[in-house]
Amino acid sequence: MAGKGANSSNTKGKKKEVKKETGLGLSYKKDDNFGEWYSEVVVNGEMIEYYDISGCYILRPWAMSIWDIMQVAWVTKSGESDLEVPIAIRPTSETVMYPYFSKWIRGHRDLPLRLNQWCNVVRWEFSNPTPFIRSREFLWQEGHTAFATKEEADTEVLDILELYRHIYEEFLAVPVIKGKKSEHEKFAGGLYTTTVEAFIPNTGRGIQGATSHCLGQNFAKMFEINFENDKGEKAMVWQNSWAYTTRTIGVMIMVHGDDKGLVLPPKIASVQVIVIPVPYKDANTQGIFDACAATVKTLNESGIRAEVDSRDNYSPGWKYSHWEMKGVPLRIEIGPKDFANNQVRAVRRDNSAKIDIPMANLVEQVNDLLNNIQKSLFEVAKQKRDACIQVVNTWEEFAEALSQKKMILAPWCDDEV
Amino acid sequence: MAGKGANSSNTKGKKKEVKKETGLGLSYKKDDNFGEWYSEVVVNGEMIEYYDISGCYILRPWAMSIWDIMQVAWVTKSGESDLEVPIAIRPTSETVMYPYFSKWIRGHRDLPLRLNQWCNVVRWEFSNPTPFIRSREFLWQEGHTAFATKEEADTEVLDILELYRHIYEEFLAVPVIKGKKSEHEKFAGGLYTTTVEAFIPNTGRGIQGATSHCLGQNFAKMFEINFENDKGEKAMVWQNSWAYTTRTIGVMIMVHGDDKGLVLPPKIASVQVIVIPVPYKDANTQGIFDACAATVKTLNESGIRAEVDSRDNYSPGWKYSHWEMKGVPLRIEIGPKDFANNQVRAVRRDNSAKIDIPMANLVEQVNDLLNNIQKSLFEVAKQKRDACIQVVNTWEEFAEALSQKKMILAPWCDDEV
Numbered sequence: 012m013a014g015k016g017a018n019s020s021n022t023k024g025k026k027k028e029v030k031k032e033t034g035l036g037l038s039y040k041k042d043d044n045f046g047e048w049y050s051e052v053v054v055n056g057e058m059i060e061y062y063d064i065s066g067c068y069i070l071r072p073w074a075m076s077i078w079d080i081m082q083v084a085w086v087t088k089s090g091e092s093d094l095e096v097p098i099a100i101r102p103t104s105e106t107v108m109y110p111y112f113s114k115w116i117r118g119h120r121d122l123p124l125r126l127n128q129w130c131n132v133v134r135w136e137f138s139n140p141t142p143f144i145r146s147r148e149f150l151w152q153e154g155h156t157a158f159a160t161k162e163e164a165d166t167e168v169l170d171i172l173e174l175y176r177h178i179y180e181e182f183l184a185v186p187v188i189k190g191k192k193s194e195h196e197k198f199a200g201g202l203y204t205t206t207v208e209a210f211i212p213n214t215g216r217g218i219q220g221a222t223s224h225c226l227g228q229n230f231a232k233m234f235e236i237n238f239e240n241d242k243g244e245k246a247m248v249w250q251n252s253w254a255y256t257t258r259t260i261g262v263m264i265m266v267h268g269d270d271k272g273l274v275l276p277p278k279i280a281s282v283q284v285i286v287i288p289v290p291y292k293d294a295n296t297q298g299i300f301d302a303c304a305a306t307v308k309t310l311n312e313s314g315i316r317a318e319v320d321s322r323d324n325y326s327p328g329w330k331y332s333h334w335e336m337k338g339v340p341l342r343i344e345i346g347p348k349d350f351a352n353n354q355v356r357a358v359r360r361d362n363s364a365k366i367d368i369p370m371a372n373l374v375e376q377v378n379d380l381l382n383n384i385q386k387s388l389f390e391v392a393k394q395k396r397d398a399c400i401q402v403v404n405t406w407e408e409f410a411e412a413l414s415q416k417k418m419i420l421a422p423w424c425d426d427e428v
Numbered sequence: 429m430a431g432k433g434a435n436s437s438n439t440k441g442k443k444k445e446v447k448k449e450t451g452l453g454l455s456y457k458k459d460d461n462f463g464e465w466y467s468e469v470v471v472n473g474e475m476i477e478y479y480d481i482s483g484c485y486i487l488r489p490w491a492m493s494i495w496d497i498m499q500v501a502w503v504t505k506s507g508e509s510d511l512e513v514p515i516a517i518r519p520t521s522e523t524v525m526y527p528y529f530s531k532w533i534r535g536h537r538d539l540p541l542r543l544n545q546w547c548n549v550v551r552w553e554f555s556n557p558t559p560f561i562r563s564r565e566f567l568w569q570e571g572h573t574a575f576a577t578k579e580e581a582d583t584e585v586l587d588i589l590e591l592y593r594h595i596y597e598e599f600l601a602v603p604v605i606k607g608k609k610s611e612h613e614k615f616a617g618g619l620y621t622t623t624v625e626a627f628i629p630n631t632g633r634g635i636q637g638a639t640s641h642c643l644g645q646n647f648a649k650m651f652e653i654n655f656e657n658d659k660g661e662k663a664m665v666w667q668n669s670w671a672y673t674t675r676t677i678g679v680m681i682m683v684h685g686d687d688k689g690l691v692l693p694p695k696i697a698s699v700q701v702i703v704i705p706v707p708y709k710d711a712n713t714q715g716i717f718d719a720c721a722a723t724v725k726t727l728n729e730s731g732i733r734a735e736v737d738s739r740d741n742y743s744p745g746w747k748y749s750h751w752e753m754k755g756v757p758l759r760i761e762i763g764p765k766d767f768a769n770n771q772v773r774a775v776r777r778d779n780s781a782k783i784d785i786p787m788a789n790l791v792e793q794v795n796d797l798l799n800n801i802q803k804s805l806f807e808v809a810k811q812k813r814d815a816c817i818q819v820v821n822t823w824e825e826f827a828e829a830l831s832q833k834k835m836i837l838a839p840w841c842d843d844e845v
Contacts, residue, residue: 069524069528111477120739131547324535324537
């Protein structure tokens with residue numbers, strides 16, 4: 012079918028096909044039907060493809076590029092040299108790793124032992140799968156560490172928690188709250204669990220962002236992870252474990268996405284600026300395309316991740332929608348007027364603001380805009396989140412706040428009735 | 429037990445423990461019992477840990493650092509920007525990916541489509557597992573590409589094969605032979621398979637190093653991967669796939685390893701130079717330790733991966749054996765005499781040659797040595813390999829050469845009787 016037809020019908024067929032292919036526009040609005048909106052935006056934004064096993068999703072390059080950037084962010088922040096990076100063969104878990112801790116740890120000079128791996132992991136049992144948020148297989152980082160003293164373990168738990176906060180707030184522009192899990196919700200078998208928790212205003216639900224556990228000596232007892240301390244006495248190690256997953260990406264999508272699609276914070280966007288030529292009839296088309304290429308080159312040279320969409324089989328309007336759907340933070344348009352005036356037009360993805368930038372100021376102003384977008388996304392999200400916080404003192408207030416999708420601050424005794 | 433005992437018995441116990449812990453020395457010689465030598469060297473060299481499921485191994489940081497460097501080498505050589513990097517959820521394979529090729533490829537502007545992923549993969553069924561060489565789960569890179577024309581696919585098959593040769597010969601210092609597989613050995617379902625083949629003199633066996641397949645249009649037919657070509661006609665894509673695995677590491681170990689343990693080529697060694705202080709009685713111990721630290725700093729600053737082993741609970745002799753076992757290409761010793769003369773002593777892992785280097789020439793001479801070691805490892809391996817090649821013309825000659833563990837060049841008609 013696709014190969015047939017005269018030009019006119021072919022064009023029509025093509026448009027339809029194009030719409031199907033890249034999903035221009037969303038059928039659902041975020042505030043009307045959040046669940047359907049989310050399903051649509053992760054597919055149309057080219058983050059995932061559904062696979063024919065429920066709960067299994069194919070992560071596409073657009074999503075992987077974010078995960079890759081977050082790994083780099085991790086290394087930058089935590090210092091790669093401190094962490095050994097093995098890849099244990101799956102299934103990975105405490106019961107796989109810790110017998111080897113027992114083997115590898117002999118004396119206090121073997122401590123601290125700090126292992127971290129980036130890999131995939133399977134959790135087969137659950138209901139209600141959601142791309143990135145709950146899937147049967149996902150990507151994560153898992154750290155497992157052992158120390159000579161509880162003090163060192165305690166310190167690391169909070170250091171890692173701060174690292175998680177940093178990644179959520181500074182990279183994903185998602186505000187989180189640090190805290191300690193209740194006894195009921197803590198990691199079973201551990202001593203205590205700390206967490207960063209995000210909040211999705213549309214669902215009125217908090218969502219666990221990442222956890223940093225102090226395991227105490229429970230696993231050390233179980234797996235006989237002993238060492239000779241600096242006094243020559245036999246002692247047991249103190250252990251931590253901590254992890255964050257590709258759920259981070261799902262939370263980011265839910266918090267920032269809008270009715271036009273994804274909205275990516277500049278720091279984790281693989282394409283921060285998309286440059287689109289806007290030729291018009293008799294105008295100097297070649298000049299416009301050259302100006303676009305020069306713009307991308309200038310931006311790339313200053314370390315900004317920019318690309319040009321020079322495809323000649325899509326209209327500028329189609330391209331605007333396409334890159335809005337994919338969430339690119341800043342769009343630069345160059346049309347005949349811009350070309351004549353030696354300027355570009357920048358359009359922010361987050362608030363649609365339009366700014367004309369003289370070519371002479373390009374790098375400086377684009378850098379400023381990207382920084383502003385990054386900050387603004389966080390501020391807006393934080394304001395929305397904070398507006399949902401409600402302090403309650405009675406059960407009636409609690410139930411009422413819950414029905415209004417509030418984030419509730421309530422007294423807590425941590426005793427089970 | 430470990431915490432008890434007086435100093436003397438403690439020391440004795442410690443030595444025994446240390447031996448067990450890090451595997452000083454090998455029980456088997458490479459030329460006497462290659463299989464046992466290999467099993468021992470991969471464990472004592474801290475490349476793997478055996479896991480309690482047959483055929484499953486834990487890859488330790490020493491092995492992962494090599495795999496990481498090979499990924500970087502890959503990117504440098506092939507150019508990352510050309511390749512999209514998705515991570516499809518496992519199980520990955522043609523049947524998982526290609527239905528989506530059919531969905532993602534519409535017009536000729538979508539071609540070529542080039543996907544590459546670095547991930548783990550499971551192959552459960554086989555006999556005779558061997559670490560790195562044949563394991564139930566392994567790490568690999570798999571590329572899957574689609575082109576508009578056969579010519580483009582053919583070109584890429586050979587480009588990738590050359591990339592594999594480059595990685596084996598230039599990084600792992602392992603000589604390989606490029607060639608085409610017989611119809612019997614080619615990837616079933618493909619059009620033709622090219623391969624780089626290594627040779628293990630100790631076993632007299634060739635070993636498949638990596639394969640680059642042209643799939644032709646077989647999968648395109650099966651999965652209906654069609655596109656509209658530039659003439660507006662419906663056409664079918666031409667596909668390739670290609671992969672290499674952590675087997676590369678096993679081949680490298682088998683080819684270069686010796687009776688003292690691993691021998692790592694400098695280009696893929698995470699530690700290229702190990703610096704060991706050799707204090708003696710009343711000598712200026714602090715001065716020696718400072719000189720070691722300064723040496724590492726100087727080397728690191730010039731891009732050489734150097735580390736100091738300043739542990740005070742192991743003797744210099746123990747450390748020599750330890751780092752020989754782990755295959756570090758160059759050892760630098762600094763003792764009282766070296767310190768007094770403002771020089772260091774370098775010892776090559778590959779041929780035990782000792783070279784005194786004045787501090788003033790440190791970087792230049794270490795760089796030269798590392799380059800020489802890299803070249804020499806390849807040359808020695810190539811000579812050994814070439815010495816095993818035998819041209820035969822009759823079945824009797826063939827059988828005789830095979831019994832002598834030769835690599836055989838024989839006439840081949842590719843017809844099955």
